[in-house]
Amino acid sequence: MRNRLPFLFGMDCWRLKIPLTFFLNQCLRQDIEVMELKLTSEGLVFWSPVTSRRRITSLFQDAECLGTSGVTGFLLHQFHQPLRLFSVALAAALWMFYSHCIVQVSVTGTDPTLQRQIEQQLAENGYAAPFFTVDQNLAETIEFLIKESFEDRLGWTEVTRTGSRIQLQFTDKEYVETPQLTNDPIYAQKEGMVVRFDVQHGEKKVKINEIVHPGDLLIDNELKDAFEVPQPLYVKGKVYGYTWYTVESSLSDAPDFPLHDALAFFRLLMDCRSQIAEQLQEDEKIIKENVLLFDRNAGTITMKIHYTLLEDLTRP
Secondary structure, X not given: OOOOHHHHHOEEEEEEOOOHHHHHHXXXXXXXXXXXXXXXXXXXXXXXXXXXXXXHHHHOOOOEXXXXXXXXXXXXXXXXXXXXXXXHHHHHHHHHHHHOEEOEXXXXXXXHHHHHHHHHHHHHOOOOOOEEOOOOOHHHHHHHHHHHHOOOOEEEEEEEEEOOEXXXXXXXXXXXXXXXXXXXXEEOOOOEEEEEEEEEEOEEOOOOOOEEOOOOEEEEOEEEOOOOOEEEOOEEEEEEEEEEEEEEEEEEOOOOOOOOHXXXXXXXXHHHHHHHHOOOOOOOEEEEEEEEEEEEEOXXXXXXXXXXXXXXXXXX
C-alpha cells in the first residue's frame, strides 16, 4: 500500500501537451503518482502530490501548474499577497514583543519606607516598568535580588508574574508574629454545641455536636502515652460552636405620625442585628435569625429576635 502522507500536504493540478503513452511511461519510471488523469482538447490534465512537483517540472519542461489544493494550497492562497504576509509577520512580531515586555511592576507590603526602597532597588537594576526581558524566570530572579538586598529586614517575600505584570508582596520582620504557645489547658467560656475544631497543639477533650458549659475542659495539656503516663503538651487552638441569644429592641411611636409597620420592623431588625454583631469577631457569624415578637402596644413598638451564632467557645 502506498504511503498516503504526501496527499495530506496538498495536490497540484497539471496540464501537459504530450502523448499519453509517453507520459505514463515517464511517470512509471520516476514513480510519480497521478490521479484523475483526463485527456482534453488542451492536453493531459491530472493531479499529483505537491511532493512530486520538482520531478514533474524537471521531466516535463512545458508542464503548467493550474492550481494547488489542500494545506499547501491554502497557505499559498493566503500568503501570495504581500500585505497578508506582512500582517502575519507584524502580528507575530507584536506577540513576541508584548510577551517579553513588562508594563507594570507593583510592590505592596507592611512597611511604606521599605516599599519605596524596594521600588528604588528594582529601578536601579533595570526593572522599572516598562522594560523588555527574555528571562523566562523573571519572577524568581527578582525575588532572589530582593531577598539578597534586604535579607535582614524581610520576613516574607513573594513575586508573581501574570502576563506582562509583576507583583511583589512582602512583610517586614517586625510585622511577622511569633506564635505564643502555653501549657495552660483551654476551657469553655460560654454554653454552646461544638461544631468544629481549630487546634494546632493540645488534646481535644470534647466531640462534635457535644453540648458544653462554661468551665468544661475543651483542650487538655496532657496526653497519655502507651504506658498510660501523662506527657505534657503545648496548647494552642480554638473550638467553634453554636450559641444562642435573644435580643430585644424597642422604639416609641409618635401619636401624630405613627410609623408604618414595615418601616418600624426594618428599623428594629437593623438595631437587633447591630447589637448582636458587636460581639462577633473574625470567623464568627450569624447562623439563624428567628423573630419571636413584633408588637405595638401603648405607643411602643417592640421586637424580640432569637439568634443562633457560630462563635469561638474559648473566648469570653
